[in-house]
Amino acid sequence: MNGVGALAELTGIAKHFGEGSSRVDALRGVDLSLHPGEVVGLLGPSGSGKSTLLNIIGCVVEPNAGRMVLDGAVVYDGAWAGGDLRRLRLDKIGFIFQFHNLLPFLNSRDNVAVVLELAGRDRRAAQNRADELLDYLEVGGRAEASPGQLSGGEAQRVAIARALANHPRLILADEPTAALDSQRAAIVMDLLIKVAREQDAAVLVVSHDEKIYDRFDRMVRVRDGVLESGSA
Amino acid sequence: MNLALRDIRHKLGRFLLTCLGLALLLGVVLSMIGIYRGLVEDALSLVRAPAADLWVVEAGSRGPFAEASRMPGDTREMVARVPGILEAGAVTYQTVETIHQDRKLRLQVVGYEPGRMGGPAAIETGRAIAVRHGEAVIDQRAGIGLGGRVRLGRDEYLIVGLTRNHLSTGGDPVLFLSLRDAQDLQFLPKPSTYRRDQARGAPPPALDTVNAVVARLGPDAPADRVAREIGRWKHLGTATQAQQEAILVESVVEKARRQIGLFTAILMVVSAVVIALIIYTMTMDKTREIATLKLIGAPDRTIVGLILQQALAMGLIGFSMGLTLVSLVADRFPRRVVLQAEDALMLGGLVLMVCVLSSGLGVRLALRIEPAAALGG
Numbered sequence: 001m002n003g004v005g006a007l008a009e010l011t012g013i014a015k016h017f018g019e020g021s022s023r024v025d026a027l028r029g030v031d032l033s034l035h036p037g038e039v040v041g042l043l044g045p046s047g048s049g050k051s052t053l054l055n056i057i058g059c060v061v062e063p064n065a066g067r068m069v070l071d072g073a074v075v076y077d078g079a080w081a082g083g084d085l086r087r088l089r090l091d092k093i094g095f096i097f098q099f100h101n102l103l104p105f106l107n108s109r110d111n112v113a114v115v116l117e118l119a120g121r122d123r124r125a126a127q128n129r130a131d132e133l134l135d136y137l138e139v140g141g142r143a144e145a146s147p148g149q150l151s152g153g154e155a156q157r158v159a160i161a162r163a164l165a166n167h168p169r170l171i172l173a174d175e176p177t178a179a180l181d182s183q184r185a186a187i188v189m190d191l192l193i194k195v196a197r198e199q200d201a202a203v204l205v206v207s208h209d210e211k212i213y214d215r216f217d218r219m220v221r222v223r224d225g226v227l228e229s230g231s232a
Numbered sequence: 233m234n235l236a237l238r239d240i241r242h243k244l245g246r247f248l249l250t251c252l253g254l255a256l257l258l259g260v261v262l263s264m265i266g267i268y269r270g271l272v273e274d275a276l277s278l279v280r281a282p283a284a285d286l287w288v289v290e291a292g293s294r295g296p297f298a299e300a301s302r303m304p305g306d307t308r309e310m311v312a313r314v315p316g317i318l319e320a321g322a323v324t325y326q327t328v329e330t331i332h333q334d335r336k337l338r339l340q341v342v343g344y345e346p347g348r349m350g351g352p353a354a355i356e357t358g359r360a361i362a363v364r365h366g367e368a369v370i371d372q373r374a375g376i377g378l379g380g381r382v383r384l385g386r387d388e389y390l391i392v393g394l395t396r397n398h399l400s401t402g403g404d405p406v407l408f409l410s411l412r413d414a415q416d417l418q419f420l421p422k423p424s425t426y427r428r429d430q431a432r433g434a435p436p437p438a439l440d441t442v443n444a445v446v447a448r449l450g451p452d453a454p455a456d457r458v459a460r461e462i463g464r465w466k467h468l469g470t471a472t473q474a475q476q477e478a479i480l481v482e483s484v485v486e487k488a489r490r491q492i493g494l495f496t497a498i499l500m501v502v503s504a505v506v507i508a509l510i511i512y513t514m515t516m517d518k519t520r521e522i523a524t525l526k527l528i529g530a531p532d533r534t535i536v537g538l539i540l541q542q543a544l545a546m547g548l549i550g551f552s553m554g555l556t557l558v559s560l561v562a563d564r565f566p567r568r569v570v571l572q573a574e575d576a577l578m579l580g581g582l583v584l585m586v587c588v589l590s591s592g593l594g595v596r597l598a599l600r601i602e603p604a605a606a607l608g609g
Contacts, residue, residue: 051607060527060604090529101524101606103235105242110233115528117233146242162528174607 006033006069007169007202008057013066015052015225026052027063028225034170034202039193041216042206049225050206051174057204058093058172059085071169090119094163094201096192098175100155102147108134108158109143115165133161137191153184160191164199171195173205182211189215235525235534236541239518247546250510254550255557257506258583261499262558263565265575268492270568274399275480278340278406279473281353281398282321284446286455287476288462291469296325296443297401298479305415305440307468308345314461316453321349322442324414327404330384337374339407340400341384343414349446352408358393364410369393371405373568382407385417401484403567415439500582508590511543515594522598523606532599539594547587551580 015027026049034040034057044050055061056068059075068076071092075081089095102111109130116126134140137157139150147155156176163171173192177185189212196203205216213219221228240247279297288311293301308322324343329336344350346361352369358378361367368389370376380391389409398406409417419439421429426437449458459470471479481489515522522535555576562569 055604055607058527058607060602060607086526086529086531088529089527095527095606097524097607101520103521103524105235105239105521106233110238114233114235118528118530118534123233 005035007036007071008032008034008204009069010057011067013053013056013063013068015049015056015061015063025225027056027222029066030222030225030227032057032220032227034204036169036200036202037196038217039189039196039203039205039215041213041219042204042222043208043213043219044222048222050222053222054172054174054204054206057170058095059089090115091166092169094166094168094171096156096159096163096171096173096176098178100147100152100159102150102155102158102162104147107144107146108139108150108154108161111147111158112161112165115162119166129165130161133164134158137161152179153187156180156184156188157191160188160195164195167199169201171201171203173203175206175208177207177209177212185209185212186215234541235538236545239538240542240545248549251546251549251553254503254507254510254546255553257499257503258551258554258579259557261496261503262554262571262576262579263562263569264492264496264499265579266558266562266569266571267565267567268489268496269570269572269575271401271403271485271488271492272481273397273570274403274568275401275485276477277353277398278342278400279476279480281342281406282323282344282350282446283353283448284349284473284476285449286317286447286458286462287471287473288320288445288447289443289469289471291467293469294479294483295471295476296323297476298483301443302441303443303445303468304438305411305442307442308348308445310465311445311447311462314447314458316450316458316461318448318450319349320445320447321345321351322411322445323350324411324418324441324443326414326418327400327402328384328417330382332374332376332382337382338402338404339370339374339382339384340402340404341414341417342406342408343411343418343442344408345411349448350411352393352395352398352406354395355393356396358391360393361408361410362392364412366390366413367392367410368413369395369408371395371398371407373399374405374407384409385420387413387416389413397568399568401480411442415441500586503583504586504590507543507547507586508593510546511539511587511591511594512597514542515539515597518598519601520606522601523603526601526603527606535598536595539598540588540591543587543591543594544584547583548580551583555580 010030010032013027013030016023016025018024042050056063112130112133113126116129134143137160139154139157142154177188192203287295289295290301290303293299308320312320321344326341328341329338368391370391372394376382376391378391381388419437419441421437455472462468462470
């Protein structure tokens with residue numbers, strides 16, 4: 001696919017850590033487009049630069065060079081384009097983590113509602129939307145449970161509900177199935193595909209889990225900070 | 233949604249234990265302040281008991297509480313005749329130690345003439361001394377009830393009245409005796425000493441001696457004019473009630489005040505360091521949660537609010553628990569602990585200020601946590 005109609009478009013993105021003899025080039029001129037409705041696998045060996053790429057797309061780490069457009073707005077062009085990056089993440093990007101990262105002091109409903117309240121929704125509306133999402137992900141019966149009371153699969157579904165709360169255009173998932181067995185991993189992938197299709201969102205999944213490779217619409221491979229040819 | 237409150241509820245036991253630790257520390261600070269206030273109140277209760285306007289003492293002496301002061305017993309009659317003086321009373325002060333029911337008992341003995349100035353400010357239970365010999369009024373802190381007896385020197389005294397909060401600067405309960413009994417106790421030598429003094433031709437002891445004369449002035453009699461009048465007798469000196477109180481506070485309890493003040497300041501610094509460390513540790517425990525909050529888009533004010541609110545809650549709860557604890561055990565302290573509302577308010581305000589300042593360390597740590605720390609395993 002080309003960059004036309006892309007939700008995220010990265011051009012010549014470079015990132016290095018350290019200077020001089022200790023300099024490590026994590027990414028070297030990466031071009032990547034993510035389109036609405038597609039689920040993309042980001043693959044590569046450890047240290048290849050895929051986490052750095054995920055962090056850059058998530059506006060968590062600043063690149064050193066290149067250009068990045070998210071949902072039609074230039075976010076980075078040699079420097080951050082200005083604006084509130086946290087607000088951008090809150091409104092446009094949903095994050096799913098390997099270990100779900102649910103806030104242990106909130107129950108399932110409130111873990112979802114918190115991002116809605118941060119975005120300015122009132123408490124009642126946030127709770128209703130959280131219940132809707134938990135029902136949608138078939139964990140509505142666990143709304144009152146704290147993260148410690150949830151199984152790995154349930155916790156990951158609540159985390160997905162949280163990622164979807166603000167109708168993000170882009171969902172970034174970092175090893176979302178790594179802590180799950182094959183059956184639960186398949187369920188999580190089903191959900192991500194469902195979300196991408198029904199909500200017209202782009203989903204980028206970093207994974208080492210070969211069992212789910214056939215579920216991606218396409219895969220991009222990173223090696224030594226470069227996307228392997230033909231994979232972008 | 234209040235994240236601070238939710239986090240506290242999630243780890244309620246641990247939070248309350250931390251608050252309890254802080255409460256004990258702040259309780260010690262409150263006790264120190266209370267002990268100091270008690271020290272001053274005790275000192276002042278003694279000097280305020282006669283409700284005098286003017287103290288007449290031995291010339292060159294700063295009064296019976298600061299140094300020795302002895303005058304002839306008839307000084308009271310001389311003073312009472314000075315124009316402007318409504319009434320006067322002779323008093324003696326003495327510290328004694330006795331054994332009561334197999335325990336050591338230190339007492340501040342005050343001698344006064346029943347019916348005249350110098351007696352207890354108020355009697356809680358029982359009555360005042362009515363006879364010239366054998367009766368006493370004692371503070372309830374001594375642990376001797378009405379009808380009890382206390383032996384001082386060669387005599388035993390019947391307790392006919394109890395007072396409350398009549399203590400010396402050293403925290404010893406005050407025992408009121410008739411002036412004659414108190415003079416005998418203080419100035420009458422032991423029989424063996426008396427016989428020896430007589431054998432060597434020494435003059436008989438001056439038993440009719442007093443330590444001070446307290447006087448109340450008429451409404452139109454300025455204290456300085458009356459003092460000037462009394463000062464014409466070269467063997468007498470005077471001090472107003474305010475001066476006598478100042479002597480007690482500034483001289484007698486000054487060292488204790490400074491010592492307690494220094495100790496309180498050190499404890500406050502220790503409390504501040506402990507609060508800062510607790511908040512820092514609490515923040516460190518939440519590194520992953522804070523990183524996650526930042527990653528999902530929480531603004532800094534949410535993160536700062538989380539830490540600051542918890543710090544303030546800890547300070548407030550710790551202080552309240554400390555105050556309650558000290559209030560409950562204050563009466564069991566060997567010394568009087570006076571908890572004043574303004575001291576509690578001042579310390580409470582100080583604790584909250586320390587919490588805000590101490591949380592700066594935790595806030596700094598939280599603001600430096602990278603959202604990227606939430607990603608990865």
